[in-house]
Amino acid sequence: MPEDLGVKVRSELFKRKMSQKELASLVGISNAYLSDIINGRKDGPKAQEHIKHIQRILSI
Template sequence: MDKSLAKQIRIKLIERDWNLSNLANSLNLSTAYVSDILNGKKDGPKAQEHIQTMIQILDINEVIH
């Protein structure tokens, strides 16, 4: 995952008073897997689908690169 997108996601989590567990629960995924996606350890096609879902859930309108 692009570092700027990961940063945007973390900012949105703070704004919502959420942690990784909240995000993982909303995606029906494990916290460890979400963490791996945010840290760039998982980046396959399925992870990319989850990233798009994160963007929608967190209402990220524009991905800043």
């Protein structure tokens, strides 16, 4: 995930008073895996699908 997108995700979570764990639950992945995606440690095809889902959920 590009760094600016990671910042956007964190910013949206803060604005919505939503935890990363809650977002992970909505996406259907573990909190650890979500953290890896947000921090750019996972970027394969499956992670890209999750990124799109995250973007839809947070409207970013």
